[in-house]
Amino acid sequence: xRVMKYExxxxxxxxxxxxxxxxxxxxxxxxxxxxxxxHEFQKSLHGVYNVMVGHETSSEYYDLxxxxxxxxxxxxxxxxxxxxxxxxxxxxxxYPTGSYAELIDNNYETLQKRLEExxxxxxxxxxxxxxxxxxxHKKIYLIxxxxxxxMIIMMCFSVLYLMDFERLNRTEALVFSxxxxxxxxxxxxxxxxxxxxxxxxxxxCLSFAVFLALVPMRGLWSTPVNSVMVMESSGVWEYPFIxxxxxxxxxEFFLSIAVTLLLVLLFGILSGAVQLYVxxxxxxxxxxxxxxxxxxxxxxxxxxxxxxxxxxxLTPSSLWYYCSRWFIxxxxxxxxxxxxxxxxxxxxxxxxxxxxxxxxYLKSKDI
Numbered sequence: 001x002r003v004m005k006y007e008x009x010x011x012x013x014x015x016x017x018x019x020x021x022x023x024x025x026x027x028x029x030x031x032x033x034x035x036x037x038x039h040e041f042q043k044s045l046h047g048v049y050n051v052m053v054g055h056e057t058s059s060e061y062y063d064l065x066x067x068x069x070x071x072x073x074x075x076x077x078x079x080x081x082x083x084x085x086x087x088x089x090x091x092x093x094x095y096p097t098g099s100y101a102e103l104i105d106n107n108y109e110t111l112q113k114r115l116e117e118x119x120x121x122x123x124x125x126x127x128x129x130x131x132x133x134x135x136x137h138k139k140i141y142l143i144x145x146x147x148x149x150x151m152i153i154m155m156c157f158s159v160l161y162l163m164d165f166e167r168l169n170r171t172e173a174l175v176f177s178x179x180x181x182x183x184x185x186x187x188x189x190x191x192x193x194x195x196x197x198x199x200x201x202x203x204x205c206l207s208f209a210v211f212l213a214l215v216p217m218r219g220l221w222s223t224p225v226n227s228v229m230v231m232e233s234s235g236v237w238e239y240p241f242i243x244x245x246x247x248x249x250x251x252e253f254f255l256s257i258a259v260t261l262l263l264v265l266l267f268g269i270l271s272g273a274v275q276l277y278v279x280x281x282x283x284x285x286x287x288x289x290x291x292x293x294x295x296x297x298x299x300x301x302x303x304x305x306x307x308x309x310x311x312x313x314l315t316p317s318s319l320w321y322y323c324s325r326w327f328i329x330x331x332x333x334x335x336x337x338x339x340x341x342x343x344x345x346x347x348x349x350x351x352x353x354x355x356x357x358x359x360x361y362l363k364s365k366d367i
Contacts (some may be wrong), residue, residue, distance in 0.1 A: 221250030276358030
């Protein structure tokens, strides 16, 4: 515990970390303001909010809101997830065969049952900011996506700064000449992960505090994500969000925060595991950045409609890429329930294996 406290004091006493935090928060605030903070948007947003929650019928926004609701209220009338699957296959030229085709078919049969459940439960309706006008759902997860990449960088910096401190200060020969010095690397990793999580929570909390100060959400958290008012047309797919399980806006938000923090934790462990082999924070950071980009490009490189396509989509990079579609019907290879936690589980196992092998490697390595 004494070593952990010392390492945390060292981390929080490093000016670069606070400088990075300030830069990232400034960038997040800029994105938030550019998305929802300008005057015209704020005026319309609060006008519609008063219609929904304040029940203002004399407002100029009342007719706009009711007209929009009427235009999208029939979105579920002709929706069929089997036909949606066929449409996606045709548009993407993606035709799975064999057992893989059975997987995709079963996933969309499950989604069809979920669609019928949504209609039966009345989750297809609920008040929210008109999706195609304000795109609040998209903006929430754009902010989360921006915060996530910032949090990953902060986590990697925290872990690598502590684990590479001795090399940077040219005291590694002294520290690693004994067993205790090498054992301390695990404590440095733990302290770096804890510190990285604290910095990450600061970014997430402050960013969304500003966002929610600009976008009133009181009374809207209980709206089902499946509501036609939440629906946002992408220009290609124009149908409501079909979640794999019943989710409100609030439950989806907090589940997404859980995935975000777990993903940041995963990157901290992975960067620490790589550092055990490379023993150079600069090379580790470059390697992690290259690996992130390569893993994100793999789904676009693999064109075949086979099991490999789904496997290369179950990576931390793809999880970040699909941020706005977590827990929602998505691209064909990843349209199954809890793919987010399956991805995290796979990569946590990989990272733990790397850590265990790296621990043995460090014991036998000549520094």
